[in-house]
Amino acid sequence: MSIPIAERRQFMVGKYEVIAQPMPHSAHMLRYTVYLDKTRIGAMVSVPSESDCRFLEKPPVVPPLKIFYVTHRPGRPKKGAKPPVALERDQPGFREGLPADVSVTGLREPEDR
Secondary structure, rough: OOOOOOOOOOEEOOOEEEEEOOOOOOOOOEEEEEEOOOOEEEEEEOOOOOHHHHHHHHOOOOOOOOOOOOOOOOOOOOOOOOOOOOOOHHHOOOOOOOOOHHHHHHHOOOOOO
């Protein structure tokens, strides 16, 4: 009894040429290699759509990596650490006081249900 092996196929998806060929040591899985103007732009294991081909042609811009410090753990300050510097009025994050005509006591208390 012999196992049927998938055959090589060639088809177009939009302007992209796709060649499906059997993967080594596999009877039924295919590798889909995508070409644009006879230039290989990538390969996939599933049947590519046109948006997949566009993604292979021009992948999105990846932002630069941010360094993750494993040693930095926010929490209690170390012994002998300087106290944080107080914010001044011009710095972002400064909260101004309430004007004199605004009453905090005028807010409603949550009612018991």
